[in-house]
Amino acid sequence: MIAGNEKSAMTSMERVLTTLGHQEPDRVPLSLLLTIHGARELGLSIKEYFSKAEYVAEGQLRMLKKYRHDCVNPFCAAAMAVKAFGGEVIWYEAGPPNSGEPIIKTEKDILSLQVPELSDTPCLVRMLESILMLKEKVRDEVPIMGIVVSPFSLPVMQMGFSAYIELMHERPELFNRLMEVNQEFCVAWANAQIRAGATVVCYFDALLSPTITAGVHRETGFRIARNTLARINGPSAIHMATAATLPVIEDVIATGTSIIGVSIMDDLAELKASCQGRLTILGNLNGVEMRRWTPEQVEKTVKEIIAVAAPGGGFILADNGEIPWQVGEEVLTAVSDAVHKWGRYPLVFHNE
């Protein structure tokens, strides 16, 4: 593959918007979902890094410059949404914070659950401040990604996965009550991020995948997604983390979302054929495996992905969820170099 007549350089925003319009921009947009790596840039612990909005904004700006990618992402962790409901956040030295002991243990806990006020949750307020700071710096040149955990997937952390599956199957009235509360929170949290300056909201919902739920439960998840996304005042992406998406692409499109986050669990060529002209693909570097890739492996993988998914636009190169702490600077730089080398439109392919 070689670069042909290169298009004039675009801003990251123009590049992403062009690919979302299913046209070819100047090069394939790169969106590394870097969250905790900003701590390393600033020489801070992960917990310390997320203690101040200024740190996160600075970390994102440094990574934007270093890796020359096309998005900033001031998200901390999914556990922060549970923190808003009174949950515990557990911090680690070498990984993202996790939610702790489930907060919902009884039927009464669901019946008494209230929609939390965003202003009462400092970690959410800090994220909004980070978005405001980033917006001031990147203006309309770089997309800012907001992130929410869907009402349908949040209970995995609120009450534990097994208890939630049982609730879904056996206590529909309590399930509905939980969804009502979670949906109100999700809409408020997403719209607050949009107001602060987020360009797009990534709606994390692994439970929409046929890998995780089936039948009427998955249909319910999609109904909730359609209703929730309709109330969010901005464009959205649906991300199912590392779970399969291909069998439910038509359902995803029916939500009105613009982007689908995918992993290696899907065949990228089939996915491209299904999404062509209708849905932009975000993916699908293997975030777990990539920490031990050599620069040569990175280049080969990036080239292969671009060859399959980038023609015609509608594609943003990314990892499959969140890049682990163990993925080093050398690998991330190699990903960026490969995209800048092989992702220039028009894409021209050798038989190699």
Add this chain to the structure above:
Amino acid sequence: MISENKEVLELVDQLVRVDRLGAEKIFNAVREQTSMSRTVDHLILPALEIIGRGWEEGTVALAQVYMSSRICEELMAHAPPSSSLKHPDHPPMAIAVLEDYHLLGKIIISSCLRAGGYVFHDYGRVTPHELAKKVRDDSIEIVLISTLMLRSALQVKEVKRLLVEAGSSTRIVVGGAPFRFDPLLWKEVGADAMGANAVEAIAAITSCVKGNTK
């Protein structure tokens, strides 16, 4: 080799539809005609294997795998205790989750093991040091470790180091998302085997008992 006879396929159908009564009816019908041991070998485990394979192939959802394993565990729990212990002579075993609060994988494996007649310690959520100590204290020979995050998967290395340092030859079987996404990770962390699902975990246990690794 799975025995895909009529009863097995009917049980699979009831399980993925989360029909407890339907599953119980099939279980009781088979149980009345044969021993508990044969019911486990020729009905329960083959059904769970088909469901596990369905998850690998994308035709069965994780929620269905979980509910199926719970139903099978309940069916076994209602059987006479003496007859439900199919493998009383297997080496001392334990299962644990390293640090995470995401326990689903461990719960599914535990349910399937119990449904298969295995007896084991459940250590719940532990740190590497806690796990190594419990393994030594209970003279565990096979420990199954479930993880969700790469960070915790890499902590298996520490468990291995602590066990080796203590002179333990306990076999480690790992499972969970990081090991599915990086097929070389189980070797890197010093595990003896990897089980992508419950049936693979049981196969790994069998392999460890025979002294093999895979």
